[in-house]
Amino acid sequence: MSVPPLFTPTRMGALELPNRIAMAPLTRMRADNPGRVPTGLHAEYYAQRAGAGLIVGEATAISPEAVGWADTPGLWSPQQVHGWRGVTDAVHAAGSRMIAQLWHTGSLSHPDFFDGAPPMSASAVNPEQLSSTPTGRKPTVTPRAMTRAEIRRTVADYATAARNAVAAGFDGVQILANFTYLPAQFLNRATNRRTDRYGGSIANRARLVLEIIESVAGAIGPERTGIKLGPMHESGPFTADDETLPTAEYVVSRLDDYRLSHLLLMGATHELAGTPLADLAGDGMFRHFRPLYGGTLIASVDMDAERGNRLVRAGLADVIAFGRPFIANPDLPARLATGAAPADTDWSTVYAAGPAGYTDYPALEPVAA
Numbered sequence: 001m002s003v004p005p006l007f008t009p010t011r012m013g014a015l016e017l018p019n020r021i022a023m024a025p026l027t028r029m030r031a032d033n034p035g036r037v038p039t040g041l042h043a044e045y046y047a048q049r050a051g052a053g054l055i056v057g058e059a060t061a062i063s064p065e066a067v068g069w070a071d072t073p074g075l076w077s078p079q080q081v082h083g084w085r086g087v088t089d090a091v092h093a094a095g096s097r098m099i100a101q102l103w104h105t106g107s108l109s110h111p112d113f114f115d116g117a118p119p120m121s122a123s124a125v126n127p128e129q130l131s132s133t134p135t136g137r138k139p140t141v142t143p144r145a146m147t148r149a150e151i152r153r154t155v156a157d158y159a160t161a162a163r164n165a166v167a168a169g170f171d172g173v174q175i176l177a178n179f180t181y182l183p184a185q186f187l188n189r190a191t192n193r194r195t196d197r198y199g200g201s202i203a204n205r206a207r208l209v210l211e212i213i214e215s216v217a218g219a220i221g222p223e224r225t226g227i228k229l230g231p232m233h234e235s236g237p238f239t240a241d242d243e244t245l246p247t248a249e250y251v252v253s254r255l256d257d258y259r260l261s262h263l264l265l266m267g268a269t270h271e272l273a274g275t276p277l278a279d280l281a282g283d284g285m286f287r288h289f290r291p292l293y294g295g296t297l298i299a300s301v302d303m304d305a306e307r308g309n310r311l312v313r314a315g316l317a318d319v320i321a322f323g324r325p326f327i328a329n330p331d332l333p334a335r336l337a338t339g340a341a342p343a344d345t346d347w348s349t350v351y352a353a354g355p356a357g358y359t360d361y362p363a364l365e366p367v368a369a
């Protein structure tokens with residue numbers, strides 16, 4: 001019997017992956033210390049999941065002003081680099097590879113993170129979302145528009161965080177450029193009202209994310225630089241409009257110029273019927289974008305073994321990312337291989353503190369021969 005596609009090796013940039021199963025980035029809010037430093041608990045959690053050919057670390061703030069979610073880690077201080085080194089060493093010792101996800105929340109942050117000062121974004125437009133503050137979820141506020149100097153500094157902060165990631169032992173990075181975070185705030189017409197070279201046309205709105213790619217790839221090499229992108233249909237000003245798809249197409253079709261290690265493309269997370277993204281429902285996302293990108297494509301959202309094998313076999317994806325299934329199944333690849341039933345997630349502890357619901361999900365007992 002031939003090996004199912006998910007369990008065949010592949011190359012991603014500088015990395016050889018022994019299988020095509022990736023652990024998707026999952027924010028778990030366990031960096032509940034003032035320095036936002038990953039701990040031995042993080043190391044244990046990720047090492048438990050090292051059956052994945054690739055682990056994409058949780059969203060990690062590139063700088064203090066990028067922070068916008070309580071108890072999430074960063075990658076700007078020596079202490080954080082040291083903490084992450086413990087994590088990457090544990091993952092490598094357990095046999096996997098791990099990349100860091102670089103995060104700037106922009107207007108999704110909150111004045112509670114900045115002594116009352118507003119967060120910054122492309123323009124002074126309230127994103128009308130909820131911010132996860134140290135004292136719970138609160139409505140976002142109107143941010144202030146970034147100056148050109150702040151844009152330059154932020155682009156440089158991405159490169160610094162990428163260098164820190166390599167110093168911490170990560171095998172590469174992924175720029176988080178979708179959902180409602182800073183790069184998406186620039187890409188999206190409703191939240192970017194700028195009249196300078198970072199606003200207006202699609203090419204101008206995409207300038208920031210392309211500058212971030214160049215800056216990170218210039219710092220650590222394109223073969224260690226990837227990106228998470230994809231058109232989203234969210235709420236408020238992030239409701240998809242007639243430029244959401246052309247904007248995503250423009251950015252994705254530029255990626256081959258940079259010879260990046262990968263594109264993580266999220267499938268539909270909302271019902272898309274009746275929206276400008278209707279054609280992207282189901283596998284439509286991957287059918288639409290696969291022809292626009294020649295590098296390693298990681299497909300995400302609502303995957304199982306059957307769908308993952310089918311997408312790889314059809315050439316619509318090279319690697320399949322699993323997010324929620326990895327929470328309660330540290331040995332998910334083994335379960336996918338054997339068809340063993342996945343364990344259920346206790347959602348009350350997903351964003352809690354400590355080991356409960358984090359490192360205490362058991363692997364299946366090895367079956368005696």
Ligand SMILES: Cc1cc2nc3c(=O)[nH]c(=O)nc-3n(C[C@H](O)[C@H](O)[C@H](O)COP(=O)(O)O)c2cc1C
Pocket residue numbers: 024025026027028058059101176228266300301302303321322323324325350
């Ligand atoms: C608890 C939780 C935390 C998440 N954190 C992140 C994150 O830090 N960065 C990111 O890009 N996506 C994040 N996501 C999205 C997942 O990576 C993934 O795209 C999503 O869960 C859909 O895939 P799935 O069906 O395999 O779970 C998160 C999702 C969940 C459920």
